Amino acid sequence: MKKTISEIRKEGICALSKALGPVDMARFIQSYESGSGDYTKERHEWLPDDTEALNQRLLERENQRKKV
Numbered sequence: 001m002k003k004t005i006s007e008i009r010k011e012g013i014c015a016l017s018k019a020l021g022p023v024d025m026a027r028f029i030q031s032y033e034s035g036s037g038d039y040t041k042e043r044h045e046w047l048p049d050d051t052e053a054l055n056q057r058l059l060e061r062e063n064q065r066k067k068v
Contacts, residue, residue, distance in 0.1 A: 016025040048054045
């Protein structure tokens with residue numbers, strides 16, 4: 001059964017609290033920023049138009065790492 005986002009958040013907070021304690025959990029959550037901008041409008045600035053070329057570069061990079 002698929003969990004709701006509310007259930008996931010509740011479980012995440014519980015897990016963080018258990019692992020970090022309540023004070024460090026709060027500090028961890030505060031360390032995240034909501035960000036800015038509009039991903040949908042701005043993604044063309046950093047994503048290539050040619051996804052095949054991107055895929056090829058990723059495959060080449062992966063092959064290079066396997067050789068090392």
